[in-house]
Amino acid sequence: MATFDLNDDGLVVIVGSGAGGGTLGTQLALKGIRTVILEAGARHNMEDFVNDEWASFAQLAWSDMRTTSGSWRVARDFPNLPAWIVKAVGGSTVHWAGASLRFEEHEFRIRDAYGALPGANLLDWPITLAELEPWYAKAEDRMGVTRTNGIPGLPGNNNFKVMEAGAKRVGYSQVHTGRMAINSRERDDRGSCQQIGFCFQGCKSGAKWSTLIAEIPKGEETGNLEVRPNCMAIRIEHDAAGKVTGVVYADEKGTLQRQKARIVAVAGNSIESPRLLLNSASSLFPDGLANSSGQVGRNYMRHMTGSVYGVFERSVHMYRGTTMAGIIRDEAHHDPKRGFVAGYEMETVSLGIPFMAAFLNPGAWGRTFTSAMEQYPRMAGMWLVGEDMPQETNRITLDPAVKDKFGMPVASVHYDDHPNDVAMRNHAYQQGAAIYEAVGATVTYPTTPYPSTHNMGTNRMSAKPRDGVVNRFGQTHDVKNLFVSDGSQFTSGAACNPTLTIVALALRQADHIAGAMQRREI
Amino acid sequence: MREVDPRRQVSRRNFLQSAAVAAPAAALATGAGLSVDEAWADTAAALSPAELKTLVKVARDIYPHDFLADVYYITAVKPWDGKAAADPAVKAMLSEGVGRLDADARSRHKVPYAQVGWEADRVRLLAGIEHTDFFKKIRSDLVVSLYNQPEIWPKFGYEGSSADKGGYIDRGFNDIDWLPKV
Numbered sequence: 001m002a003t004f005d006l007n008d009d010g011l012v013v014i015v016g017s018g019a020g021g022g023t024l025g026t027q028l029a030l031k032g033i034r035t036v037i038l039e040a041g042a043r044h045n046m047e048d049f050v051n052d053e054w055a056s057f058a059q060l061a062w063s064d065m066r067t068t069s070g071s072w073r074v075a076r077d078f079p080n081l082p083a084w085i086v087k088a089v090g091g092s093t094v095h096w097a098g099a100s101l102r103f104e105e106h107e108f109r110i111r112d113a114y115g116a117l118p119g120a121n122l123l124d125w126p127i128t129l130a131e132l133e134p135w136y137a138k139a140e141d142r143m144g145v146t147r148t149n150g151i152p153g154l155p156g157n158n159n160f161k162v163m164e165a166g167a168k169r170v171g172y173s174q175v176h177t178g179r180m181a182i183n184s185r186e187r188d189d190r191g192s193c194q195q196i197g198f199c200f201q202g203c204k205s206g207a208k209w210s211t212l213i214a215e216i217p218k219g220e221e222t223g224n225l226e227v228r229p230n231c232m233a234i235r236i237e238h239d240a241a242g243k244v245t246g247v248v249y250a251d252e253k254g255t256l257q258r259q260k261a262r263i264v265a266v267a268g269n270s271i272e273s274p275r276l277l278l279n280s281a282s283s284l285f286p287d288g289l290a291n292s293s294g295q296v297g298r299n300y301m302r303h304m305t306g307s308v309y310g311v312f313e314r315s316v317h318m319y320r321g322t323t324m325a326g327i328i329r330d331e332a333h334h335d336p337k338r339g340f341v342a343g344y345e346m347e348t349v350s351l352g353i354p355f356m357a358a359f360l361n362p363g364a365w366g367r368t369f370t371s372a373m374e375q376y377p378r379m380a381g382m383w384l385v386g387e388d389m390p391q392e393t394n395r396i397t398l399d400p401a402v403k404d405k406f407g408m409p410v411a412s413v414h415y416d417d418h419p420n421d422v423a424m425r426n427h428a429y430q431q432g433a434a435i436y437e438a439v440g441a442t443v444t445y446p447t448t449p450y451p452s453t454h455n456m457g458t459n460r461m462s463a464k465p466r467d468g469v470v471n472r473f474g475q476t477h478d479v480k481n482l483f484v485s486d487g488s489q490f491t492s493g494a495a496c497n498p499t500l501t502i503v504a505l506a507l508r509q510a511d512h513i514a515g516a517m518q519r520r521e522i
Numbered sequence: 523m524r525e526v527d528p529r530r531q532v533s534r535r536n537f538l539q540s541a542a543v544a545a546p547a548a549a550l551a552t553g554a555g556l557s558v559d560e561a562w563a564d565t566a567a568a569l570s571p572a573e574l575k576t577l578v579k580v581a582r583d584i585y586p587h588d589f590l591a592d593v594y595y596i597t598a599v600k601p602w603d604g605k606a607a608a609d610p611a612v613k614a615m616l617s618e619g620v621g622r623l624d625a626d627a628r629s630r631h632k633v634p635y636a637q638v639g640w641e642a643d644r645v646r647l648l649a650g651i652e653h654t655d656f657f658k659k660i661r662s663d664l665v666v667s668l669y670n671q672p673e674i675w676p677k678f679g680y681e682g683s684s685a686d687k688g689g690y691i692d693r694g695f696n697d698i699d700w701l702p703k704v
């Protein structure tokens with residue numbers, strides 16, 4: 001494992017070790033490029049993960065202060081927890097459930113496909129599905145996604161079987177146990193899924209892909225990658241010519257350090273990445289680094305989400321086995337006849353008793369609530385995830401009053417549902433309930449969105465510099481040697497879960513960076 | 523299908539764990555912890571026994587589960603006493619909150635809150651203070667301090683930790699047997 005000097009100015013310095021940063025850093029290292037990853041959180045081993053929801057949350061989740069505003073219910077119920085993401089080596093791939101889907105062709109050109117929608121800031125990506133397909137294929141192979149590369153699907157658990165039976169009864173046909181970055185058999189030196197059921201809590205068996213266990217160690221083995229845990233980037237610095245020169249960060253003791261860099265890549269997830277760029281404002285970049293478009297922090301997307309839980313006369317035990325290995329794709333297409341543009345997926349989900357109490361209906365109390373809790377063993381659950389509309393006013397800003405322990409203004413997250421999001425959610429609630437009722441549900445619960453697990457769009461990709469922050473390779477329009485490498489690049493969010501696309505983009509970006517370095521362009 | 527046994531798991535390991543982490547000493551003194559010594563509230567550091575007992579009643583009225591003995595509500599609420607001892611503002615918030623509930627109960631039912639006979643009547647009193655800091659703090663704390671007690675999970679049909687038991691691969695992850703054929 002490498003250690004690099006603070007004054008070494010030949011390095012690529014990446015902020016964040018999650019899906020984007022962990023993949024990019026590993027891929028660069030494999031290509032022989034010396035790379036440092038600064039990670040705000042600690043490094044845990046697989047053995048240290050705990051099968052206990054709150055204890056695991058305390059171990060892994062980002063709990064530093066954030067503030068919220070807007071009409072979304074999360075701002076009322078969890079004013080300081082807008083997002084459920086990880087602060088640890090591996091980033092949110094430690095928490096993630098593994099669902100790994102490709103965007104549809106039209107989802108890269110939504111302005112074209114959906115037309116002008118009042119209040120929405122729709123823009124086509126500067127890349128097409130055809131361009132990304134080879135990178136999707138590489139990402140699927142790398143992550144060992146089931147139902148690709150000849151890898152069999154996972155076996156269906158009880159929760160899936162209920163959803164599948166209901167889906168077939170209401171006439172859906174695209175129903176299966178998902179494309180999951182979870183081993184259904186041994187692969188890549190990792191064992192197969194033991195159906196533990198704590199995928200969100202960091203898989204203790206290693207069956208689930210994460211950058212922590214499946215990427216970073218391979219990068220480190222090359223001697224070209226150094227990961228520095230407990231190092232929080234505060235500011236990116238630049239020279240008089242406007243090229244970035246390094247990153248100032250607080251190390252594990254809280255001491256400020258300055259790591260020099262040839263190239264900087266930001267991958268702190270879609271709330272922290274714009275925060276870091278905005279906090280790096282200078283006289284040359286008065287509105288924040290790479291923000292000549294004014295789009296840094298804007299177009300924050302978090303997916304149209306929600307859940308439906310159905311209660312049956314007999315037991316389901318939905319918590320047994322892989323949390324999200326089950327999907328219905330029949331509503332994922334774009335069909336404005338349903339009263340909204342874009343589409344959504346339905347995926348199995350389950351929470352344990354502690355999280356169910358907190359998230360089933362936040363703030364609720366009394367017998368209606370406790371009677372629902374008492375149905376727990378007879379519940380089946382699904383998560384609804386669909387494309388939400390990018391809006392300029394949904395945005396991350398620096399909180400004008402609240403600062404973190406390093407004196408850095410905290411991120412303030414504003415989100416209002418677009419009428420299209422609301423119409424889609426209501427449709428999804430109805431369909432979800434119908435699925436469970438078709439196999440005998442006595443009650444169904446349309447459950448409000450959890451704090452955001454999918455965060456996207458706040459440094460969007462655009463063909464023209466005035467429309468967005470980064471170009472087709474995630475390189476900022478304004479600063480040649482500054483890249484964005486996480487989900488904040490997304491121009492739109494699509495119906496499906498984002499991580500496969502983040503990884504595909506990171507692999508493609510690594511190729512681009514390596515080429516540009518070799519050609520001495522940066 | 524393999525059903526979950528709702529009885530308290532008193533394996534020695536669980537018992538010691540819960541003794542250390544959760545259950546109050548008074549409850550443990552009675553053995554399995556299912557009944558509670560009347561004097562449990564007498565050793566409180568900051569709150570009066572009556573205040574603590576009212577808080578327990580409030581806790582049960584907020585999240586009523588008739589299959590849960592008082593001990594679990596006591597466990598959930600008792601830490602407020604320590605917080606009140608450490609912080610006069612917390613003590614004031616709790617004493618004023620309980621005081622207001624008792625006053626409301628007396629004016630409507632001529633008895634303090636804990637002696638109002640029907641849950642529905644007590645719930646109406648709670649609804650009257652739902653917007654207060656006192657209620658919001660008690661409820662949001664309780665949703666964790668009650669439901670995060672591993673001892674109660676089997677009663678809800680939840681089995682908790684599973685990696686230590688080899689996951690569910692051989693323990694019924696796909697054992698559902700009542701679904702209609704499609």
Ligand SMILES: Cc1cc2nc3c(=O)[nH]c(=O)nc-3n(C[C@H](O)[C@H](O)[C@H](O)COP(=O)(O)OP(=O)(O)OC[C@H]3O[C@@H](n4cnc5c(N)ncnc54)[C@H](O)[C@@H]3O)c2cc1C
Pocket residue numbers: 015016017018019020021038039040041084085086087088089090091092093095096097098099100200231232233234267268269270272273276324453454455485486487488497498499500502
């Ligand atoms: C419970 C849960 C389930 C999920 N399930 C799925 C799923 O099934 N499928 C799917 O596609 N997606 C899923 N996701 C989402 C997925 O985890 C994220 O989309 C993905 O990990 C985002 O990648 P990222 O690189 O943008 O950020 P992350 O993976 O979150 O990584 C960002 C990292 O940057 C670090 N960081 C931030 N700021 C700084 C700073 N200033 N200095 C240093 N380090 C910093 C953070 O600590 C973090 O480790 C899930 C997420 C959660 C929480």
Ligand code: SF4
Pocket residue numbers: 182192193194195196197198199200202203204205206207208321322323689
């Ligand atoms: S169900 Fe499978 S993927 Fe999920 S935690 Fe268990 S072994 Fe890991």
